[in-house]
Amino acid sequence: MTVMEQRGVYRPTPPPAWQLRTDPAPLLPDAEPYRVLGTEAAGKADEELLGRLYAQLVRGRRYNTQATALTKQGRLAVYPSSTGQEACEVAAALVLQDRDWLFPSYRDTLAAVARGLDPVQALTLLRGDWHTGYDPREHRIAPLCTPLATQLPHAVGLAHAARLKGDDVVALAMVGDGGTSEGDFHEALNFAAVWRAPVVFLVQNNGFAISVPLDKQTAAPSLAHKAVGYGMPGRLVDGNDAAAVHEVLSEAVSRAREGGGPTLVEAVTYRMEAHTNADDATRYRGDAEVEAWRDHDPILLLERELTERGLLDEDRTRAVRYDAEAMAADLRERMNRDPDLDPMDLFGHVYAEQTSQLREQAAQLRAELEASAEEGAEGAGGADGEESGR
Amino acid sequence: MTVMEQRGVYRPTPPPAWQLRTDPAPLLPDAEPYRVLGTEAAGKADEELLGRLYAQLVRGRRYNTQATALTKQGRLAVYPSSTGQEACEVAAALVLQDRDWLFPSYRDTLAAVARGLDPVQALTLLRGDWHTGYDPREHRIAPLCTPLATQLPHAVGLAHAARLKGDDVVALAMVGDGGTSEGDFHEALNFAAVWRAPVVFLVQNNGFAISVPLDKQTAAPSLAHKAVGYGMPGRLVDGNDAAAVHEVLSEAVSRAREGGGPTLVEAVTYRMEAHTNADDATRYRGDAEVEAWRDHDPILLLERELTERGLLDEDRTRAVRYDAEAMAADLRERMNRDPDLDPMDLFGHVYAEQTSQLREQAAQLRAELEASAEEGAEGAGGADGEESGR
């Protein structure tokens, strides 16, 4: 039996014999975001995991502050910070196996870094030397996606393809609350459910799409309630509770892996910084709101739990901080070097083979570069007349 | 207070204070399509209304058979029949006030006709003499819409505009089960709910999108379950029960009119004919399924009810049939005349004022038409050299 034939052979029958195709009850999210830290559930949490989450959160926060600092030094064209959202970013990375795929949005460089990607490669797009700074296939991380929600059907297609091939691969796709309004969100979730594709959709509801608050984005009881309309389970989780996000995502990944199909997870969190360094958040929200969320900081929540349980001594804290600082220092140092760019790369990889038109244009640029190099002007880089193998 | 400011001033608050934005329970559809005919509810039904529905169903069926016949005589380029779906078409027309707007799809010429539009005008698109055969503003009927689901945001925008202007206008938009998979469906419903626009979305779930059955279209418990994801009520109704469809739509229209916002109604019905006359339905479905639905024919259901209650005597039946036949005869007769076309109309109404480019092109066509008229060849129509005032 093929994958596509496994579906029920539902046919519309006359209304006298009508029945719902699935029971909606188990698909509906709970009325409250699921929480672990500070609740009884925390007792069952794996201590080793909590420790790993903590180290990654601290490292993630440091990454965010470092990247933001780099924008001020002109070393990044732009940076959309995930400060405050580290629990989601880190948990998304940690629930995946090596063979699984991550589909990040522009805000999710941290998820890629937490998965092991070199931060410099993760930041290539935002530095501006190339669009994607890494080989997506090597890392199983799709290119950081800017057109909102367009990465979601990609995740579905990839997961479906893996299933068709018989590979045990799950795709986890990340999107913002604003992104859920796009048609691509709808189409992706529908395809995923119809195909029972092994995908997990993680919506980080951080309260805003740039300046637009959630109440102008949707009137739904919660974003997780959208799931029932596709016939998949919707889960609501406290997005600042790293243990809870990890648990909910893990369950969803397992369900996907076992052929149970997709899940929609809404993680309730908050964007502590402006949309990007270019944004001015004071135009649309007050300090009080931001301050209120500081008490619910993901690092704070986990730290409290670990401390109460005696799992966090000074040595451990120091080691975690040291690791984070080392990462930041290395990042700073490497980002402060100018990237080595070859303008002739413009014509690389537009097609498998360069068209005659592109060859002509490449020759034109090469001639220009040579001319300006000859003029002794500070030649516009890489005028060696050959395409780099980059 | 402006319309836009009436919304709740929800702001994301830290998860400790989280609450669902609305109670999902009342938004969820019942587990069974709502029915009136043959149930206790029928007792409460307005007898005059049942009589009107009956007359319109019979007329609608006759319209469908006549239009189909016209395709065989080459008088229509194509006809997507609504045979079997007349209860939805007719109820959609009858629940609206004169000032309300109808947004039909290509399959919904009958709804337009039941609303009072001249059938010849309704069929202009499908005959092929022009795209829209009527003035949408005069009839408050949007152009028949072919690109699937694209009419839904129009309905939302129009209803929103009316509300902004303080006009008491409701928009009812029709779409098929297949159309619910399009991104525009999602975006329209979301805008409608956020703006609390006075719109009713009527999904005719007729089991198929051309050849594709519902189980390949969605895995949702029902299409009506999609409503909760937008924060609007979803209603499931037996689409062949004219009284039930009328009641559910009426309620939704009233709610919209009173500022209660949009509703999604799924009417479960069945497409008795092929997708269009050009389609071969035997390729994808068996006779048995079609036959099973004959017992649930919308005319049959209503006839049974009326007869049992002694509301249908032979005189009444004869009068209804006579009216339907008269409509069909008139339609046949007028559709058998060749429409009077002026090729110069091609350049009309591309812009408010013709551009110099279009003037040049119009002159070219005019010259061609004159030349071929002079050649005595059976001139390509309307070569009078003047644009018609059409």
Added chain:
Amino acid sequence: MSTVAAERAAKKAAKPATMAQALGRALRDSLAEDPTVHVLGEDVGVLGGVFRVTDGLTKEFGEDRCTDTPLAEAGILGTAVGMAMYGLRPVVEMQFDAFAYPAFEQLISHVARMRNRTQGAMPLPITVRVPYGGGIGGVEHHSDSSEAYYMATPGLHVVTPATVADAYGLLRASIASDDPVVFLEPKRLYWSKADWNPDAPQAVEPIGRAVVRRTGRSATLLTYGPSVPVCMEAAEAAVAEGWDLEVVDLRSLVPFDDETVAASVRRTGRAVVVHESNGFGGPGGEIAARVTERCFHHLEAPVLRVAGFDIPYPPPMLERHHLPGVDRILDAVARLQWEAGS
């Protein structure tokens, strides 16, 4: 058997086939030869597509290889992107030209750019089949000529056949291409017939090469897809007027075969571009401009264009006035300033 003998035998076994059948056969052979090829779209399964191009594929290869999708074009193309990211080779069917528009963002922002964005790490070998053009009496939104949009998008190949044999060859080549190809199928040629033997070894035409369909010395008609037969007819009719017209079938709009085109125009000194698409902003502008850039001193007259009018596609009963026909082409040829030169 010698190659010549084999060819002769194959020709003998040739039977009339329609372009739709040749396209279907190309899909079938691609599916059979390459297990990574997957066909997906609306109604491509049991129905075989509204033009029956995919007829029988699901039966032969199963639903996993030829799949009826939900009704959402961005979703179809978007999932195809994901499938290609995983190493598959999806062939997507858009049901009609205008119904490819919902997938525009996926096409422009992802399909066309993924190879470049990832510096070659993630090419997307996707073929997007789009039935296009008019002349079939379709109601609105069923007859658009949308090639200008695709031509204006770097990273896409844009291919369109005009003959039964090319339909097969070019579609095979498109599916085999490691780049995304928008494969435009001229609707009104779906039922055009030619003698063709599907079991003979078929020529797989390389993408990017125009072909001279008729040699001539007076002027060159530059055309493609649905307008090729019209131009051939015009060329025959032109003989009576004393013109010996060359007809070039471009076959591939991207990449563009400057060599073949310029060589022809240099030979004839005059050219008319013919297409159904709206004139303004349509493919003809690019073609005329680049021919002029390359052949300026060989031209006896400006390169003229015969195109659809700059109007939304007309309703069925009026479309014949819109579509470039033989007379309009000959009128343009007559305006090529014959007094001026050779």
Added chain:
Amino acid sequence: MSTVAAERAAKKAAKPATMAQALGRALRDSLAEDPTVHVLGEDVGVLGGVFRVTDGLTKEFGEDRCTDTPLAEAGILGTAVGMAMYGLRPVVEMQFDAFAYPAFEQLISHVARMRNRTQGAMPLPITVRVPYGGGIGGVEHHSDSSEAYYMATPGLHVVTPATVADAYGLLRASIASDDPVVFLEPKRLYWSKADWNPDAPQAVEPIGRAVVRRTGRSATLLTYGPSVPVCMEAAEAAVAEGWDLEVVDLRSLVPFDDETVAASVRRTGRAVVVHESNGFGGPGGEIAARVTERCFHHLEAPVLRVAGFDIPYPPPMLERHHLPGVDRILDAVARLQWEAGS
């Protein structure tokens, strides 16, 4: 006060204003004068748009007149269609060029055609503002020049200002137009400044008229939007090389001002089209082709094009190599076969 005196007074009161400010003022004045005008888009409310063009509008006119929408471009344009059907005059903001693509189907299949489809019964006076082009160091999908798509779509006007005054005048005219207008705002000119008095009676430029920004006798540069200042600079630099270049700012791509353009090229006998958009399939082909059709016997050389390369828009650090600059324009001018003629 005489008109001349009033004009002089107004000029005196003029202060440096940016193009973004002039656009904002045009929106403000349109909202104030016509109660049917409504502005909608992503972040156009309290934020004032990511380029601050709508700054203050919600405060002044309320949320009903300047509305933050959900994040869905097809939904924005689709609801605008419905609003226009009911008699409103929506002005839609697309946040960036590439983020207008999701609205493509609504634009092509409805906005551009509704008047024609309904034989004039239902015109759609919608203005779609699209910030376009590069040169601002934007990451991918933030610098597309998408004008070719809009030009190829009959039923749309396509307008783009190059000066502060035109930004105001053309936007006012676009909003006042009873036809849909795609109003392309050159991103890198948002912060360009000119002396401008917002309170003086402003010229509302008619849509469809090009303007000669610099007269010259050697050759004509045909350009628009972000490339206008570059061409002006090139013309100044050309003086040293002995060329006296005329610069025509097209301002409106649709309708196209054939008269002004052809008159200029007939005068100079040589022309170069300059734009940022990709060359192949870009606006330049249409422009070069129609100029050649009209001015063939006045041309000393083929109309040349200087355009962006045929590649996806490059990353910030490389964009300067892609964008047409003064040198590249002068190189093209040098190739206009000066030995050949006048």
